[in-house]
Amino acid sequence: MALAERTNNRARILDAARRIVEQRGTAHLTIEAVAAEAALSKGGVIYHYGSKRALLAALRDAALEDLSARYAEQPADTSALAAWLRAHRASTAAPPALGAAMLANAAEDPEMLDPLRRFVRARLDDVVAEAADPDLARLMFLAVLGLRFDEMFGLVGFRSEELTRLEARLEAFAEALGT
Amino acid sequence: MALAERTNNRARILDAARRIVEQRGTAHLTIEAVAAEAALSKGGVIYHYGSKRALLAALRDAALEDLSARYAEQPADTSALAAWLRAHRASTAAPPALGAAMLANAAEDPEMLDPLRRFVRARLDDVVAEAADPDLARLMFLAVLGLRFDEMFGLVGFRSEELTRLEARLEAFAEALGT
DNA sequence: TTAACTGTACTGACCGGTCAGTACAGCCGA
């Protein structure tokens, strides 16, 4: 195996875990299954993450940091609601998937969702603080969350064309809601 | 044990499963844990549901039938969006909790969510069909979903007073959206 | 009598975690 592949094994393990959750469900997320999916041994996975719980926490933190970074990288003049929407849109496409991380962490111990809860509450506060109509802003914030969860469970499964229209509509609300 | 308690044991088992998922996570949802929570033996749980998978499916079906019944029981002149909102409001408070059922079924096998997916898509179709502004209707539909998922993961955790205001706002949208 | 259990005793599969050992790149002092 080439060096580049070998040094990226930590990330590859997380990506393997994500695929297992999405395709088979968290009940089948075992260290052995992750190892097989990432094409290494069980010992190799343990070597990198120490324990299953630590692996789960790493999966959560990677997803949260990704979302957080995408939120922070929005231009300073972006409204909080538009930033919230765009951060989700940007992080939904690429791994690490927040949905898989939430499912896996909630399955192991609901308290492991705490860092995520803090992040979501802080973002809602941002959105509400700058909105002319706070309740409408909360509803739009929830619509973005609904979009995310819908994708997570494959409920409606909007077509990309519908998604684009819905996101444009949310952008319009974000603009109209600015103080 | 009195008759009423004994004949309701099938429902009590489902309720016990729900509490375990909510408090400890689906990874700790074992037949023995359910039996202990429902104050029954492991054999008793197996006697009623046959297998863990069947228990999970029963949990899902009970939650879905509850939501479906509450949707259907709305007066005929209620808009689909208002019915969607009210069905969720009515079924969120009482067991069987859809959230726990979704988590547990998705953990075991993501395909077990299929009946739920069909229901959600049918409800969205209802809402879109009668809306003067279909995309706005979709957004409001998603906001209701967002509210449900938010509760499921305890993300924002809105206060009941905020919830009441948000629901009133959604009702207002439902009325304005009618064709 | 029968439905609805309980309790006990298993089986076989699987799971998380440990451990000894391997491979190998790179450093470092003589």
Added chain:
DNA sequence: TCGGCTGTACTGACCGGTCAGTACAGTTAA
């Protein structure tokens, strides 16, 4: 420049334990 040493990244065998499911004899209440 070469032998010894270190750190990183694993592998594969294994252990103690848990889990779903089976089997079955006995109990209890209507």
